[in-house]
Amino acid sequence: MNIKTIIATALLSTSAFAADTMQKADIGFAFRSPTGQHTAGEYKLVIRQTAASAHMELRSAETGKTVLFYPMSTLQAKRGEQPRLVFTCGESNCDLAEIWTSQQGYAVHTRKPTPAEAERMAVVVPVKSGVSE
Numbered sequence: 001m002n003i004k005t006i007i008a009t010a011l012l013s014t015s016a017f018a019a020d021t022m023q024k025a026d027i028g029f030a031f032r033s034p035t036g037q038h039t040a041g042e043y044k045l046v047i048r049q050t051a052a053s054a055h056m057e058l059r060s061a062e063t064g065k066t067v068l069f070y071p072m073s074t075l076q077a078k079r080g081e082q083p084r085l086v087f088t089c090g091e092s093n094c095d096l097a098e099i100w101t102s103q104q105g106y107a108v109h110t111r112k113p114t115p116a117e118a119e120r121m122a123v124v125v126p127v128k129s130g131v132s133e
Contacts, residue, residue: 021047021101024061025085031094033058034109035067045085045099047106054106056099075105 023045031038035058042061047054054074059066077100086098088110095110 021049023047023083023099023101027085029094031087031096032111033067033096034069047099047101056106056108069108071099071106072109073107075100075107077102077104 024042025045026042027038027040029040038058038060039062044059044061046057046059048057053070055068055070057066057068075098081100081102083102084098084100085096086100087094088097089095096108097110098108099106
């Protein structure tokens with residue numbers, strides 16, 4: 001069994017307002033975040049960054065349900081990287097693993113893979129950025 005890392009960012013858009021970054025993503029599969037299970041659909045992600053920390057607000061466009069969670073750590077973006085969401089997928093589910101803006105990334109707490117899921121594969125999906133809400 002392979003775990004697949006999917007960079008699912010089709011239709012991901014970004015706009016920045018002060019210390020908040022807003023992104024929209026059309027996620028075509030069910031996934032888990034640190035706060036639970038989510039269905040496929042369009043989501044709005046707000047990253048609220050302060051000098052001391054950041055927290056994420058993930059809201060379903062369909063239901064309006066909003067969940068909050070904190071990233072485990074920040075990741076340094078390389079020049080020219082595009083905003084994206086990275087999912088680690090196993091046989092039956094995908095976990096949100098990383099959130100990237102054009103300036104930096106955030107590692108998200110995910111479940112520990114089983115020994116059978118240790119092998120990984122990456123798939124990249126390009127996105128469009130610069131679209132505001």
